[in-house]
Amino acid sequence: MVSFLKLVSILIKCRAKTILALSQNSFRQILRSLTPVPDGRTSNLSDTRIIYVNRSVQQQISFRFENITSLLDHPDFDLQKPTVFYIHGYVEIASDASVLHVMDAYVKRGDHNILVLDWANLAFGNYLKVVLNVKKVGKESGKALGKLLNNGLSIDGLHVVGHSAGAHVAAVVARVLKEKGLTLLRLTGLDPAYPGFYPAIDTHPISSKDAVFVDIIHTDGGKYGTPFSTGHADFWPNDGKSPQPGCPTVTLILTKENFCSHWRSWQYWAESVVGGNFVARNCANYNAFQKGNCSGTARMGLQATPELRGDFYLRTASKEPFALDDTGVA
Template structure:
């Protein structure tokens, strides 16, 4: 009886291996002009991916990792892909690990992420050896995908014996459950996983990471629920309502990537959200923005306010605290907080 309980506990904490078919994971190269224009490759078919005529190895390359219970048909992937397709300087590869990110979060998805991460690291190391420039490579991950980005970064450094390190990892509200306050049972995304790690917090202590662990951590609207424009939580786990603040991180990211929005997510350094509200900021010698164009020579915690609907960025207005009731779109209706869904 005791042994059975112990084994169940190990699986609960993600320590016990479960059989996962890692070959179900696919690379999707989006080349536009619409999200329907893409090429799909098996996880271990990186040779043909590198030879794809739509992959320009002279450009920057982003690998996007979606979160728990997601797949390429969800809104987040479409929004992210459309934002990158507006640019001409970046290749976008999305990892479709939908089958592995499904099922029970504890028993399936987290365990699968811990197995898939090292396998991806091996594939990427081979790609770096055959033409993909690690200096122009950037991993962006949302929720559980953000935690898997950290696993990949650590594995690349370990397998190369410290010779190689991912240039940049961005965590979009990295998943909280099992990765924090668990005595290290599941290592979380940290500043050491890449040369530069930026983290955007929007639902801290609930679905998202509760503390600062990146090279730089951004805390829009304090980094917690409720984000402006999001509905009062109904606490129906994983419902659209309950996930609104958690999802706001990838909305912010997509807006920062897109060329359509001239106003940026200006941010300022402060010791805490309370200090930010009192305008007790730490002076910086350079303008700092959250998102795609974040400078990579900064560190620490940065704060800002956003609107409750798109465009979310408030530019310089976002670094002077105002009553949240004054923010555009802060009407507590989910429908008003996001644009219309992308046609699939």
């Protein structure tokens, strides 16, 4: 570890002499991949939690699977509102900006119950081990949601959203509910993880069979994200590949900068939650999009509608706000 940290220091000092994008936080993901479990957590499935985000991202209450139904007794949990269940990705924790950014968007929107699956205790360390944890985390999470549904939560208002490996956890959740006769109306994958799922090592990846409407946003296809159409509606901003606009073109693998395009998916999603208008066109491929050989339009993000089928392309800005409205398909 000492030699690795020395290497980090050397690389950062050399940053000004090269075109390599690095920052003080560049190696966080790498360090987490070398950490079996976050501080204060255990690798037991019983330490996985569901977090209820109340009136701000700072107001969070954690529930273990075994006592999840007590969530329904919280005075601010409104059974008349739709509920979003968000699932983070590999080596992420619930207090990361990636999770808080999405949650804050829903808080600002103000019309959802907000739940987060905190599976950081099983999402750290060796990637292969984490891939093998996906199915068991998804199964127990699905059982927990089933308890909520059996005690008053409406399946019609439940929307499960997963980023990266979390998208495949979300798919397992949906399958568990379907086995109980409860079919999700909507399941969303944000740049679903590619390595370990194509071909599948243990868990079948997210697909259009998992819910009535499955929409996917691709931003790093062929690298960290899946390069295939897997939903009813697949959205490909900027061809769904890296580098996304505003992301560095030269990076070190597994650094924060290297994840930039992969993380654009949740940034685009969060912006759509607060009203960002990501207009896309239904096209055969990006070449057809660039030539204008497309059919109708749709909206990427929360505003995507369940009748959509096919592949949709658009352009985005290089910084927030990313949505370009109609300009993104002009």
